Amino acid sequence: MLCIFTKNLKILSTFSFLITLLEDPAINEEQILNPNLSAQKALLIVLAWALAISVIIAGVYQIRLSDPYVRDVLNHHGQVTQGNAIFQLNCSGCHGSTGAGKVGPSLQRVTAHRSQVGLIDQITSGKTPPMPKFQASPQEMADLLEYLKTL
Numbered sequence: 001m002l003c004i005f006t007k008n009l010k011i012l013s014t015f016s017f018l019i020t021l022l023e024d025p026a027i028n029e030e031q032i033l034n035p036n037l038s039a040q041k042a043l044l045i046v047l048a049w050a051l052a053i054s055v056i057i058a059g060v061y062q063i064r065l066s067d068p069y070v071r072d073v074l075n076h077h078g079q080v081t082q083g084n085a086i087f088q089l090n091c092s093g094c095h096g097s098t099g100a101g102k103v104g105p106s107l108q109r110v111t112a113h114r115s116q117v118g119l120i121d122q123i124t125s126g127k128t129p130p131m132p133k134f135q136a137s138p139q140e141m142a143d144l145l146e147y148l149k150t151l
């Protein structure tokens with residue numbers, strides 16, 4: 001895990017070096033002569049930042065993926081019927097029996113915008129009250145994720 005982190009840090013420092021290069025005053029003088037250069041520079045800075053941000057996101061994803069619980073869940077094969085039962089018991093009170101939303105938001109097509117790892121984090125972390133922290137066995141979590149895909 002630390003290794004992934006340092007690897008990403010190295011990539012990040014390369015980007016920040018690239019950004020300082022782009023902010024070089026020598027280039028600024030040239031820019032007065034050639035206005036196109038400033039647009040190109042701005043575009044490069046935006047691209048460098050976009051890359052840096054993607055590296056951070058990918059790093060966070062890798063760190064979460066290296067969590068033994070997450071890996072265990074992803075190695076289980078989920079059953080939709082079981083997942084439905086777990087959902088009705090624990091989630092339907094807030095998200096509705098069809099996942100259309102009540103107190104909590106609609107979960108229909110939630111898997112289109114949330115990754116499996118992101119969903120596991122959402123369900124187990126308790127980071128967004130009033131949604132409680134759920135502790136499910138890896139098999140139960142895999143069943144629940146399989147059910148969420150059908151919404």
Ligand code: HEC
Binds near residue numbers: 094114
């Ligand atoms: C006490 C009410 C409550 C219960 C019970 C509950 N949730 Fe939630 N849930 C919420 C609320 C409120 C949010 C919105 C949180 C926010 O983003 O601020 C949410 C958000 C979510 C999201 C993120 C939706 C998105 O569009 O990103 C998912 C996924 C989710 N809940 C799944 C579940 C599952 C699965 C269960 C059952 C194991 C569950 N919730 C039980 C209230 C609840």
